[in-house]
Amino acid sequence: MLRRTLKRSLHPTRNLIERSRWLRPFRGLLHHPSLWRLGANTVAGGVLVGAYAGLIPGPFQVLTALILSLLFRVNLPVAVAFTLYSNPLTIVPLYVAAWTLGQWLTGGHSGQLPAMPNWDQLPFMEWLQGWLHWFAGMGWPFVMGLFALASLIGGAGWLLVQLMWRWPVYRRQWQRRSVSPRPPAISR
Numbered sequence: 001m002l003r004r005t006l007k008r009s010l011h012p013t014r015n016l017i018e019r020s021r022w023l024r025p026f027r028g029l030l031h032h033p034s035l036w037r038l039g040a041n042t043v044a045g046g047v048l049v050g051a052y053a054g055l056i057p058g059p060f061q062v063l064t065a066l067i068l069s070l071l072f073r074v075n076l077p078v079a080v081a082f083t084l085y086s087n088p089l090t091i092v093p094l095y096v097a098a099w100t101l102g103q104w105l106t107g108g109h110s111g112q113l114p115a116m117p118n119w120d121q122l123p124f125m126e127w128l129q130g131w132l133h134w135f136a137g138m139g140w141p142f143v144m145g146l147f148a149l150a151s152l153i154g155g156a157g158w159l160l161v162q163l164m165w166r167w168p169v170y171r172r173q174w175q176r177r178s179v180s181p182r183p184p185a186i187s188r
Contacts, residue, residue, distance in 0.1 A: 026066065034073035040165035044158040045074030050082025051154030055094065055146050057135070061086070082157070094149065099138050102145025114138060 023030060034042055049072060053065035061083040069076040086094055099113055114137030122130065135142070 026070070029070050030076075032070075032073060035069060035076040037075065040162055042073075042075040043078050043165070044161040045072060046076065046078030047082050047157035047161050048154040049074050049079040051085075051157055052150045053079065054083040054086040054153075055098070055150050085153070095138075095142070095146075098145035098149045099142045100145065101148050102141030102143065105144050105148055106141045108141045 046069065049068040050065055053061050053068060056064050062080055065079040065083050066076065068074075069079045096113060102108070114134055
């Protein structure tokens with residue numbers, strides 16, 4: 001029932017894709033069945049793609065999820081939806097965690113996150129310059145930490161989807177084993 005409902009609501013029609021001005025540049029590519037298939041591998045791949053795209057700064061997360069979904073042929077709506085784990089409330093803690101993880105991976109000894117500038121009441125260009133300067137101050141440990149954190153989140157999500165998808169099958173097989181009579185032991 002859930003699978004049918006998701007399939008009906010997430011599967012776009014050709015008409016919807018051709019009418020959308022945002023999807024129009026990709027309309028020839030968006031008809032591949034893997035982009036909309038609800039299977040263990042395509043959904044888990046969408047979670048993995050969304051984990052990487054979600055840590056990209058700024059408004060490029062959805063575009064990156066779209067491009068990576070097209071490239072790897074994974075479920076597009078899942079990839080786009082999974083980018084929402086990073087939002088204005090969670091992005092700073094995620095970036096601090098990425099920087100800390102990167103410090104640990106690269107053996108950095110500074111141990112101190114660059115101070116965040118006071119962004120209250122700043123004009124947009126000064127705010128943007130302060131934001132970029134803060135990013136540049138975090139440097140190589142931050143970049144390494146982003147990849148490592150995306151790999152951890154995406155890998156855990158991929159594994160969880162695979163396990164949840166296959167759990168009913170494993171449970172039925174286990175129940176059949178415990179219910180079915182055991183064959184008599186053969187003595188020699």
